[in-house]
Amino acid sequence: MDRLSIALILALAAASVSAAARPKCVLTGFWINDLGSNMTINSVNKKGEFSGLYHTAVSATKDEIKVSPLQGSQHRKNEQNQPTFGFTVNWSFSDSTTVFTGQCFVDEDGKEILRTTWLLRQEVDKLKDDWKATSIGSDVFTRFQ
Ligand SMILES: *[C@@H]1O[C@H](CO)[C@@H](O)[C@H](O)[C@H]1NC(C)=O
Numbered sequence: 001m002d003r004l005s006i007a008l009i010l011a012l013a014a015a016s017v018s019a020a021a022r023p024k025c026v027l028t029g030f031w032i033n034d035l036g037s038n039m040t041i042n043s044v045n046k047k048g049e050f051s052g053l054y055h056t057a058v059s060a061t062k063d064e065i066k067v068s069p070l071q072g073s074q075h076r077k078n079e080q081n082q083p084t085f086g087f088t089v090n091w092s093f094s095d096s097t098t099v100f101t102g103q104c105f106v107d108e109d110g111k112e113i114l115r116t117t118w119l120l121r122q123e124v125d126k127l128k129d130d131w132k133a134t135s136i137g138s139d140v141f142t143r144f145q
């Protein structure tokens with residue numbers, strides 16, 4: 001065998017090992033985002049349901065921030081390594097509700113990362129104010145070490 005074929009075989013072997021050994025992104029644990037908000041996600045059950053607690057660093061209201069419960073579900077089809085998920089935060093210190101949707105990835109360094117998009121619904125007094133009641137944003141979470 002010449003050098004090129006050996007190099008090719010080694011490269012292919014490395015690629016198949018890294019695909020097989022690609023770690024799974026697991027939602028359970030303690031996560032922190034770019035703003036300093038953090039959340040604890042409890043164990044995900046067989047159906048993909050989970051609960052947790054969200055501690056936001058930022059708020060649209062002036063009320064004192066309190067830890068708030070979250071309820072979500074993770075996609076379980078084929079036991080994906082990088083599952084999609086969604087959860088709702090029931091803010092305990094305001095009348096607002098936030099929904100997050102995202103995907104749990106493992107980056108090239110083997111680090112887990114949650115890429116999410118959220119919608120925040122604030123309560124408004126009148127139907128006329130409905131147009132300004134919803135905000136959208138995105139957050140990136142990494143596992144807190
Ligand atoms: C979690 O977030 C809250 C709100 O920003 C902050 O007060 C608290 O220190 C954070 N906890 C950790 C461990 O970073």
Ligand SMILES: *[C@@H]1O[C@H](CO)[C@@H](O)[C@H](O)[C@H]1NC(C)=O
Nearest residue numbers: 068069070071090091092093
């Ligand atoms: C939602 O928040 C309210 C107010 O804090 C609380 O009474 C209720 O139990 C919460 N519901 C869930 C599903 O966490």
